[in-house]
Amino acid sequence: MKIDVEKLKSIVGEKNVSNNIADLYVYGSDASVHQALPAVIVRPKTIEEVQKIVRYANKNKIPVVPRGAGSGTSGHTVPIDGGIILDMKRMNRIIEINPQDMLVRVEPGVVDDDLNRALRPFGLFYPPAPASSRIATIGGEIAANASGVRSVKYGATRDYVMAMKVVLANGKLVNLGSNTRVHSSGYQLERLIVGSEGTLGIVVEATMGIIPLPKFRCLAVANFDKLEDAGNAISEIISSGSQPSLLELMDKIGIIAVNKAMDLKIPEVEAIIMFEADGNVKEAVDFEIQKMKKICEKYGGKNVKMSYDLAERTRLFSGRKKLFASLSRYKEGIICTDLADDMGVPNSKIAVTAKKIHEIAERNNVIMAVYGHCGSGVIHTKIMLDPKKKSQWKDAERVIDELYDYVHSVGGVTSAEHGIGLSKAPPWKKARADILPVMRSIKKALDPNNILNPHKLHDAPDDWVKATKLRYKVG
Amino acid sequence: MGIMGKLFYYKKKGNFKRSKKWEGELNKCIRCGYCYELCPLFKSQNWESDTPRGKLLLIYGMINSEIEPNQEIVDKIFQCFYCKNCSDNCSAGVPVTDILTDARADLIEAGFEVEGTIVKINEDLCSVCGVCLSVCKYDALSIEKVGKDENKIVVDKVECRGCGLCVSACPSGAISQKEGCEITLPELHTKVSSLLKENKDMKAIVFCCNWSLFPGMQLSEYQNLVKTPYGLIVSMCSGRVAPELVLNAFEEGAWGVMVAGCPPEECDHDGNYKTRRRLVLLRNMLKELNIEPERIKLDWFSTRESAKLTKSIDDFIEKLEKLGPIKKMEITKKVGG
Numbered sequence: 049m050k051i052d053v054e055k056l057k058s059i060v061g062e063k064n065v066s067n068n069i070a071d072l073y074v075y076g077s078d079a080s081v082h083q084a085l086p087a088v089i090v091r092p093k094t095i096e097e098v099q100k101i102v103r104y105a106n107k108n109k110i111p112v113v114p115r116g117a118g119s120g121t122s123g124h125t126v127p128i129d130g131g132i133i134l135d136m137k138r139m140n141r142i143i144e145i146n147p148q149d150m151l152v153r154v155e156p157g158v159v160d161d162d163l164n165r166a167l168r169p170f171g172l173f174y175p176p177a178p179a180s181s182r183i184a185t186i187g188g189e190i191a192a193n194a195s196g197v198r199s200v201k202y203g204a205t206r207d208y209v210m211a212m213k214v215v216l217a218n219g220k221l222v223n224l225g226s227n228t229r230v231h232s233s234g235y236q237l238e239r240l241i242v243g244s245e246g247t248l249g250i251v252v253e254a255t256m257g258i259i260p261l262p263k264f265r266c267l268a269v270a271n272f273d274k275l276e277d278a279g280n281a282i283s284e285i286i287s288s289g290s291q292p293s294l295l296e297l298m299d300k301i302g303i304i305a306v307n308k309a310m311d312l313k314i315p316e317v318e319a320i321i322m323f324e325a326d327g328n329v330k331e332a333v334d335f336e337i338q339k340m341k342k343i344c345e346k347y348g349g350k351n352v353k354m355s356y357d358l359a360e361r362t363r364l365f366s367g368r369k370k371l372f373a374s375l376s377r378y379k380e381g382i383i384c385t386d387l388a389d390d391m392g393v394p395n396s397k398i399a400v401t402a403k404k405i406h407e408i409a410e411r412n413n414v415i416m417a418v419y420g421h422c423g424s425g426v427i428h429t430k431i432m433l434d435p436k437k438k439s440q441w442k443d444a445e446r447v448i449d450e451l452y453d454y455v456h457s458v459g460g461v462t463s464a465e466h467g468i469g470l471s472k473a474p475p476w477k478k479a480r481a482d483i484l485p486v487m488r489s490i491k492k493a494l495d496p497n498n499i500l501n502p503h504k505l506h507d508a509p510d511d512w513v514k515a516t517k518l519r520y521k522v523g
Numbered sequence: 524m525g526i527m528g529k530l531f532y533y534k535k536k537g538n539f540k541r542s543k544k545w546e547g548e549l550n551k552c553i554r555c556g557y558c559y560e561l562c563p564l565f566k567s568q569n570w571e572s573d574t575p576r577g578k579l580l581l582i583y584g585m586i587n588s589e590i591e592p593n594q595e596i597v598d599k600i601f602q603c604f605y606c607k608n609c610s611d612n613c614s615a616g617v618p619v620t621d622i623l624t625d626a627r628a629d630l631i632e633a634g635f636e637v638e639g640t641i642v643k644i645n646e647d648l649c650s651v652c653g654v655c656l657s658v659c660k661y662d663a664l665s666i667e668k669v670g671k672d673e674n675k676i677v678v679d680k681v682e683c684r685g686c687g688l689c690v691s692a693c694p695s696g697a698i699s700q701k702e703g704c705e706i707t708l709p710e711l712h713t714k715v716s717s718l719l720k721e722n723k724d725m726k727a728i729v730f731c732c733n734w735s736l737f738p739g740m741q742l743s744e745y746q747n748l749v750k751t752p753y754g755l756i757v758s759m760c761s762g763r764v765a766p767e768l769v770l771n772a773f774e775e776g777a778w779g780v781m782v783a784g785c786p787p788e789e790c791d792h793d794g795n796y797k798t799r800r801r802l803v804l805l806r807n808m809l810k811e812l813n814i815e816p817e818r819i820k821l822d823w824f825s826t827r828e829s830a831k832l833t834k835s836i837d838d839f840i841e842k843l844e845k846l847g848p849i850k851k852m853e854i855t856k857k858v859g860g
Contacts, residue, residue: 118556
C-alpha cells in the first residue's frame, strides 16, 4: 500500500499531515491493550476535506480509521491494517444551539463536556455523559453508542441522535434522519451509524436532542456488608418503579483502589451504592430518594449519606468518577487492563453476575473490580494482572471465555457502552453468530472495498491476544 | 558502519538508564487520555503526541526499543511547561513530569540537540547581569566563565521547566522561548487583541495562572454561541503578565484587566510577588493618567477554588459596568501632554 502523502497535504495543508514516528506511534494506540502503526495521520477541518480524503483512499483501497479522543477501550481506533488515521478533533465547532427545537448541531470533534458547558447558560443539557466526557468527542460517542452514569434515566447516545451528515466510503455525503423528535420515513439509517465504530461511514455533523436541566439533584451513598445485597438492592430499586437519575455500584476492590490513588477515605466496606434523584419539584425528588433509601436499608444498606449541595455531591462522587484509572493503584506489581470492561445484564441478574465475576477472577489468578452503572444493567470490570508474565495473559483469556459465556447465558450483552472493537470481538462473534452475515452484508453494501476501519467488529480476528501487538512488553 | 559510526549510533540511540526505572509506572498508565483536557500544550498544538499520554507512550516505546529516538520525538519530549496538571490529577497516580525529566536527561546524554519550551539566551544582547538567575527557582541558569574576563549565562536544559519567568524578567530582552505554544509575549499580545476585536461586548481580560487555578481548557469552538463579558487567557505563572500586556489590553478597548494568581505562599515560582509589585506600579500609573486604578484587579486563588474565581470575575465585571468604558481621548491627551 503506497500512500501519496503530498496529495493528502494538498487537501488539508502541510501542517495537518504527519508521517513521522512520533505521531504514528502515539496515534496507533488508545486505552485498550492493542497497538499498531498507521501509515499517516490526517487532520481534516471541513466536510469537503473528509470527502476528498475518503475518495482518494477508496480509489487506492487504503484503510481509513476515524478517530476522536482515542479513549476507546477495545481497540476501535487501533489501525490494524495501517493506512490513514483521520483525526476528527479539528472539526470541533458547535454550529447551532436551538432551544426552541431542543436540538444542537455539532461537528464530530466537539467534546461532550464542552457541549454541556455551552448548554448550561440556556438551562439545557446533553445527558449521555460517559465517564470520559471531559475528552470524549460526540463523533466517538456516536460510533460507540456511549452511555454513562445518567443513562439509567436518560438513555444512551442513540436516544439523542436526530440527524447526521455522513461521508460514505465512496466519498458521497448523505443526510440521515431529521430535525423532528420522531420520524417514520423509511430505514432509520442514522441509528444504523450509531454503534458502527467507524466501519460504515464517517460522521461529519450530528444533530442531537437536548433536554432541560433539572432544578434539583440529590445524591446519596449507602454502604453494604455484602456485594450481593447491594446488587439485589439495585435490582429492586429499578423493578419498584423508582426513577433514579444515577444508580452506581462500587465493590471493595474499587473502593480500596480509589482510596490508595486519591486518599478519599471511603469506608472500605464490601460495596457501596450511589443513587441520585433529580427533578424540578423538591418534594418529588425527596420522595424518590427516600423510597430508594428504604430499599437500600431493606437489603442491609447503612450509613446513608445524602446531599443536594453541588460541592458535596462532587466530593461523594469523585471516587466513582476516577475509578477506572485508579484501579492500577490497587496493588503493587499489578496493573489495570481494559479487558471485559462493560458487559450488560438484565436487571434481575446484577447480584449473581457480580458474585460470578469475583469467583471467576479468583479461580484464574487475576483481580477484577465490579462497579458500574448497574441501574441500567452495565457492569464494569477490569482485569488486573502482572502484564509482564505470559501466564497472566493466558489467565486473562480464560477469564474472558468463562465470563462472557456466563453473561450471554443469562441474557446479557458483550458490550453495553464501550463497543466491540478488537478485544471483545471473539466472545461477541461466538454469541451472535446468527447476525454476523447480516452485518457483513450491510458493510459490503456500504463499503465494498473495505476501507473504513477494516477488521473490526464482525471482521475482527478471532484471537484478541494476537490481533495486534500488545501495548505491554510481555516476558 | 565503522567503529566511530557505531559509537555515534549507540550514543544517539541512548541507553535510557534513568527512564527504564519507570517502566512499572508507565504500565500503570491506563492511557485513558483524561490528561488531554488538562494540558495547555495540547490546546495550542492539538496533536495527541503533545499530550502527557502521548509523551509517556513515546518514552515507553524508546525504553523498550520499539521506536528509536529521533529529532521529532526529542522535540515532543522537550515541549512541556511543567504545570503538573497531569501529574496532580492522574487517577492512576503516574508521576508524569518526573518521568519526563529523566527521559530528557537520557536524551541529552544521547547527544540530541534540544529546544522545545526551554529558554534560549541571545549572547549578543545578554549583559550577564544575572537578574535571570534570581528569578529561576529551579537553578536552571548559571554564569559560566568563558574567557579571562568574559562570562556567559548557561541554561541547564534538564532543569529548565519552561516557565518563562526569566523571559519577562530580563531587562535586555535577551531570553526567549520558541513561538507556537501561545505563551510568548507577542503571542499573548495577539491573543488579547483578537479576543477584544472579535467580541465587541467584551469588557475585561482575565489572565489566569496555569498553576494555581487551572480554568479548564475548552477544546471545542463555541465562542460565537455563548458570549461572556470577559476573555480568559492562561498565561502560565502570573509573573509572566508583563506590564505592556496589561496596557495593550486597555489600548485595545478593555474596560479592565484582572490577574488571577496563586496565593503568595503557594506560588511554585515566586512569580506572584513580582505580579503584586508590578500591578501596584501600574495602578499608580493609571491614577496619573486620570483613570480609575480599580480597573486593574489582582486576586489570589488556590487550586480547586473555581467558584471563588467565578465570583471574583463577576464582581469585577459589575464594577466595570458601573465605571463604563475608559475615555480614550483623556489617555491620549495626558500621555501626549
